[in-house]
Amino acid sequence: MPVITLFSGSYCNEKEVVQEIGLRTGYPLISDKEIVAEASKRAGIPENRIERVFSNKTSVFNRLTRERERSLAYLRAVLAERLSEDALMISGFAAQLIPREISHVLRVCLIADMSSRVSAAVQERQISDAEALKIIHREDEKCAAWMHRLYETLDPWSASLYDICLPTDKTSPDEIAGLIEKSIAQSVIKLASGSKQAVDDFNTAANVEIALVKKGHTVGVEVKESVVTLTINKHVLMLSRLEEELKEIAIQVAGVTAVETKVGPGYYQTDVYRRQDFEAPSKILLVDDEKKYVQTLSKRLMMRELDSAVVYDGESALELAREDEPDVMILDLRMPGIDGIEVLRRVKKTHPAIEVIVLTSQGSEADKKTCMELGAFAFLSKSVDIEELSKTINAAHEKISQARARP
Template identity: 45%
Template sequence: MAILGLFRGEFCADDAFVDRLSEAIGYSLVRDDDVVTRAGADWGMPETKLRKAFSSRPFLFNPFTHEKERSIAFLRVSLAQAVTDKGCIVDGFTMHLLPFTVDHVLRVCLVAERAYRAKVGMSRLEMPRDEIMARVLRDDADRSAWVERIHGIADPWTPSLYDMVLPMDKMSSDAALRAIEENLQKEVLQPSEESLRAMDDFRLAARVAAALARAGHSLELTASSGQVTVNVRKSVLLMGRLEEELREILSTVEGVETVTFRTDPEERAAEPYRRYDPATPSRILLVDDERDFAQSLSERLTIRDMGSIVAYDGESALEVVKADEPEVMVLDLKMPGIDGIEVLRRIKKSRPDIEVIILTGRGTEADREVCMQLGAFAYLEKPVDIELLSTTLRLANEKVQGRGREGRKA
């Protein structure tokens, strides 16, 4: 049977419409929540991080963590496992993970003008129009970011991505149901041997990508009838060692028969390839108003495979914490505006899980006592030995990762 993919903007169609459709055509239903829950349980990534892939929030630490790619890999394999060949609706963001090589997918987009969506939202939620419009705009921004991540297209409503685009403000829900049901019966959407093979290849590629992602790798790959091709587009110092490591990982993946590697020196980026290792600090926020010092320190940490970004004042640091999820902060005390002690106080109140290392050249013994009482992980003085700082960062990271492991066990 054909697969139905539904993508709908906020207040274009509600869950009740999808439930009616599922009952009318006798299809099982896979929603984004189902995929996220399965991915979190099977692959150990917190659901909050998986859901972030659906949002327009930035992935500031992604060059070091591959979090965006790993999240999508885990969502894709969980979707591949959830989709059945007996009739299935994939409702939500994850429908865009279904590859275009699978011909027996009917891709449907439900749209409506924003004025209509605002009116529907106001009637359902009894909220002011400006709040509803803000919600609609956020939803559109999230959908735009998601579609661009998956397809490289910024417009989530572009007709080229769908077989049907239904204007829900210009047709009744009954008419939309009939249109979808009629198109599902068309001969062109009945699974062919070629399309079923493409679905099998999709499932294999998803399993391979997830296995690599769990080991910290983020690489482009294709799969066809058991043959896996891995494309390495970054500079690798010891390619033979990387190939050996990847072959060992993929030897445990069901369906993999052969693995080949493709490297093209002309396509290879100068940036070195890095595997994400949770044991290595990769989400460090450096906060210091001495720009040259902060940038130099960030570069020295990069040499040691530690990932960091820089904020040059306390206010910017707090904005970074809101936008993304640093795990360890290296914080100066004497800064213009919000000073380091106030930043520490606010961080420990709102995000106590972030470990904060004080690094200052103008602190006092009284400052040390205050910082440690507020919950600082360590108090270091400039000039600091880079090996001492590296060791302290690793210890702080171990504490963070240990909490994460305990949380997953619970």
């Protein structure tokens, strides 16, 4: 039996339409929430951070953690497993990850005129037209960013992306369900052997991605009839060694019969391929208003394989702590606006697991006493040797690792 995917604009009567389709077809509904929950369980990444891949926001630490790539790989793996069941209805962002080669999928778009959507939002939320329009535009921007990332299109509701586009303001849920029921009865979207192979290849590709990203590798992965093609899109000095390492990882994945490698167009650009070491401290945040100093510090730490993100004021540090929660924060005391002591106080209150290393050129013994009482991991002078600072960061990371390992 075919699979139905639904992608709906906000305030387009999606709930009622889904309910009517379910009654007509008997298809169970699989939502983003279910897929994200399972991916989170397998990946060990919190659900709210898995969900971030659907938005246009990427963590400042992503180049260090590869969390986006890991999240996508696990989402694809969960989706591929569910597709092997057929006779399903999948609604939401995750459904758009299904490759076009899987032909027994009926791709449905639900959308309505803006005036209708605004009226629905006003009625549901008891807000003004202006507020409703703002909310809808924000949610449409999220949909547009997701579809642009996947298909390089600017219009998430473009008819070219779907088999059927249905106006929910002009068509009742019952009529929509009837049209979809009629469509899935057509032989053209039945599960044929070619589509079954495409599902198997999708599953294999997802598992290859997971195997690679676990080892710190991020490359393009394609699978056709169990043959894997890996595309290297960043320059690397020892290409043959990387190719052999990638092949060795991929060939061990169930369902893989052969592995090929190639370089993509990005290989000839200036960006350099780096294998991510997940054992090294990954989410380090430097907070200092002295831009030249902190940028130099970041480069010196990078030479010791300690990559970091940088912000230049206390307010930005607190915002990033809320959104991305670094593992280690290296914090200057004297900053305009919210100073270092206040940042430390708030961070340890709201995110006590973050280890804060205070690094200052003007701190007194009284400042040190205050910071250590507030929960700072260490209090160091800016004149500290870079090796000592590196050891302190690694010690903080070790403390975090031990805390996470406790049952």
